[in-house]
Amino acid sequence: MSDTGPRWHIRAATLDDVQSLVGLEERCFDYSRMGARSFRRLLKGTSAHIYVCTSENGQLIGYYLLLTRKNSRRWRLYSIAAAPEARGSGLGRVLLEHAIHTAQKHGAISLGLEVKVDNSAAIRLYEKLNFAVIDLLPGYYDDGTDGYRMRVSFTDATNQENR
Template sequence: MRENSARWHIREATFNDVGALVQLEERCFDYSRMGRRSFRRLLAGNTGHVFVCMSEDGALAGYYLLLTRKNSRRWRLYSIATAPESRGTGLGRVLLEHAIHTAQQQGAISLGLEVKVDNTAAISLYEKLHFAVIDLLPEYYDDGTDGYRMRVSFDTSTNQENR
């Protein structure tokens, strides 16, 4: 992990985190927000893996959500968010590296995601960690914005299969 990651503590989310997760969603996104019921369902099930990042003062600094499907080794980064006051600190990269590591440790062969085509900061970070654009998704988001589907493969023998 990066040198400044000591400022944060990443752990699996619990039901006690749901209120703070919903508040963070409202602060970070103006589209496709997840609500209390969605977070509770994901925490109760076995296909969602929600991790929270707490700052030194105990505040929620960010989170990510990985989704899996039964009998699939291709995982999906459904959501990743950093609190506005934590942006520019390297936390996004720390969260993404943690998500990649988590997926790899659980036997995933790849990790995919969707991102708005105009989210250049996120796209740049994803590319630095070897994600590649594999598809254009016209009008993918609620506001009509196009998206990119991106993926990173962990097993070099599956690179052609995952493209």
Template sequence: MSTAWQFREATLQDVDNLVALEQRCFDYSRMGARSFKRLLVAPSAHIYVCEQNNTLIGYYLLLTRKNSQRWRLYSIATAPEARGTGLGRALLEHAIEVARVNAAISLGLEVKTDNTTAIRLYEKLDFAVIDLLPGYYDDGTDGYRMRLSFTH
């Protein structure tokens, strides 16, 4: 893990860089500036960015609902040039810690069934597949719903 990574809560000044990272990382279901701006001021959204040398190289978005302790990892992205460095795991571990500190009882997510790299990472951090979501993604790809429970 690089000690040069800096994690912090995202601000409205990050919107352009977040949109640019979305464009570089995803070819489906991309979020635009309007969505990021709305989420950055929403009490139910928690967006954290990771920077290296003042360059945004990753982010994640957690969503919550009023009166619910079940949190959702809505999006997580790692810049292509930072893949394979452990940044994805560091982002995910940071997200898990934020959820735990805020008294979540679980953290759920959806992932494309063909995204084996992400699925392996989630499983290493004790997420389990709890549901198959046929045709879940815009391109018709199936998804898995996965969950990490903080209560045993």
């Protein structure tokens, strides 16, 4: 599942992507940005799965970061970003579907995330892919904004299909 058609290509990130990832963070977020040191550490470790999406011309236009813990099958979508010029194109959904597939392929039973309560576009996308709000996180973000914790369970879907 590395090709998403002629427009985009999704692949595992490498250390060569670090500066482009930092640049995308700066363009996409005005809070809680990850720096080069964090990306390098995660890419060298075993608890992170970072995938990048490039356009036809090779420009990095999106990424996602999944985190795992040893002996846990509950995964976390720590970050997902689409370049401002790619928003509204379906890239966010493609990245999220790829992230879900990656987690499932590696045996995850659920995927959780946090999102700002005022990020209605992201919340709608998550809900379309069966994520549900499981908790309110007062003052969760650096700027004091509340967050939602959302989760999709893969075992529930499997159990419902087998009924």
